Amino acid sequence: MPQLTSTSTDAARSTVIYDVTRIVTRALNAAPNGIDRVDFALARHFLARSAAERGALICTAIGPRLADPDSALETIEGVESLWREDGDAGEDEVYRAVVAALLSNGSARASMTRVRRSPNLSFLERNWQAMRRWAPYLGRPTGEAPRGAIYFNVTQFLVDRSWYLRWLTARPDVKPVFFVHDLLPIEAPEFFRAREAMLHPRRMSNVCRYGAGVVVGSQAVAGRLRQFAAECGRPELPICVARLPVSPVFSSRAEPPPALVGVNYFVVCGTIEPRKNLLTLLNVWRVLARDTAPPKLIIVGKRGWLSAAVIEMLERSAALRPHVIEAGGLSTPGLRCLLAGARALLMPSFAEGFGLPVAEALAAGTPVIASDIEAFREVGGDAIDYVDPLDGLGWLQAVRDYSTPQSPRRRAALARLSRGESDPNVFFAKIDDFIAQL
Structure with a gap:
């Protein structure tokens, strides 16, 4: 995929533990969707930081565990190769x-x-290799996360499950940040499967319960989230509006x-x-x-x-x-x-x-x-x-x-039409600044 990169050089930054669970599963898909593009862009941004400033988390057979950032980056590159995003x-x-x-x-x-x-044989083999690398992975306990780290979940994957977020209760020093793409299953449930319309309120409730901050892509979503957060007793929930990168x-x-x-x-x-x-x-x-x-x-x-x-x-x-x-x-x-x-x-x-x-x-x-x-x-x-x-x-x-x-x-x-060059670093910089102020 043509890479969205950052030029941030802040000297003292918190460790960001990026949730790569959904990224690993994307090897099962033939092409990326919009959420994938945002997920992969932010994963590259945070996982490419210095060793002391980066971390990864993945759901394993025994629950959420800390993962190796280098392996996560290799998986990103592998999935993008499967999608032929870097080709002609x-x-x-x-x-x-x-x-x-x-x-x-x-x-x-x-x-x-x-x-x-x-789905030719070569594609299926590479697909299976990408998944096989993580299937038996057990990682390290979340208790080993650096003090004051940021946990960043961009896709809300598994956020509806209380057991998946329970480790955050045991680590109140870790600041969870979530990316909320929309609240549409709550606002217009008729457009979604009944199960999705049931799960999304749980996701948003957990976002409001655990979140130290939330990133959204538009003012439209920010307004709806503020109203939902107020109903959940979090009217002061910090929200960063960062227009999605192209x-x-x-x-x-x-x-x-x-x-x-x-x-x-x-x-x-x-x-x-x-x-x-x-x-x-x-x-x-x-x-x-x-x-x-x-x-x-x-x-x-x-x-x-x-x-x-x-x-x-x-x-x-x-x-x-x-x-x-x-x-x-x-x-x-x-x-x-x-x-x-x-x-x-x-x-x-x-x-x-x-x-x-x-x-x-x-x-x-x-x-x-x-x-x-x-x-x-x-x-x-x-x-x-x-x-x-x-x-x-x-x-x-x-x-x-x-x-x-x-x-x-x-x-x-x-x-x-305005065809000015799009600068993805504005997106990354807004999120970096937001995280630094939490």
Whole structure:
């Protein structure tokens, strides 16, 4: 993965014990999601510090234990290699298949194009090696953590389990810091599995109970967390707002792939799940399919929960088959290349905690049409073309307007874009300063 690095040189810093439990499990996935990108970036930042300032923690068969930071860094590099994050887009089989589908005669397709990374034997072997390294790991007792250390959990993985956090009660000198990405399973439980809607309040309650501080990616999440914390009796809970970093690959200059110049297509990015509102887009594309030369839609993301209605449309709609491409397991370089040639990124979500694909598209210089929701307005400001998530006709008109490269509406969106270089060190510095003040 193109690395997000820090240049911090503070002399006296607390030891940060970074929770790597979720990172180890990511070898089971074909590609990273937004939380993975934040987790891996912060893991590199903290695990690359000097020996006296870094530590790691992992859940083992006998509970949470201190782990070897060097082994954790090796695992990060191994998983990123599995994801082909450090390669060229042309080396990504999913990207190549998407390009082939974009250039094909869609009317001849008998079924919807669905491309995924093939689990070849080499991939499975390297995957197993990454997991096997940690399976028998027992580590060292948490009681050996340096006095006054910071425990940092970025993904809330296992934070709903009281036994996982019990060691913090025995070590009141250790200051727990959590990264809260959103409170959506509490605010909109209808978009999540019933179990998730039950577990997330537990996570947030434990965050408020144990947390010496919390980091969030947006003011929108900060406001909701302050209200929840007050209800839990922690109105004074320190909260740091640090806008999520964008990988440098997106802010680098890139021309559309030559093969895709002139191809009319749009990208939507995210796990296929209810709050992403993909049904609205698919119904828009059913109408567009009647046009003489309809655009194509690339869905970048894996199939998630409660998505049966979307999958039924993808697999059974004859109108959609020639025009929709489902791409699971696409690498970051592959996504960057597709954004370079896309008419726009579409994000019709009902709710988001931040919206990393929006920030990535804007950094890449790609126009964005997105739902008119608080999180997107915070990320994109005036650069985004906003449409109400329930306004199907509005989405239809926007796609039609953007389908012509030189349309006034698209040209106006490009003029509003700010393509300044993204500096990830601002993100790291805010968190370092926050931790230092706890």
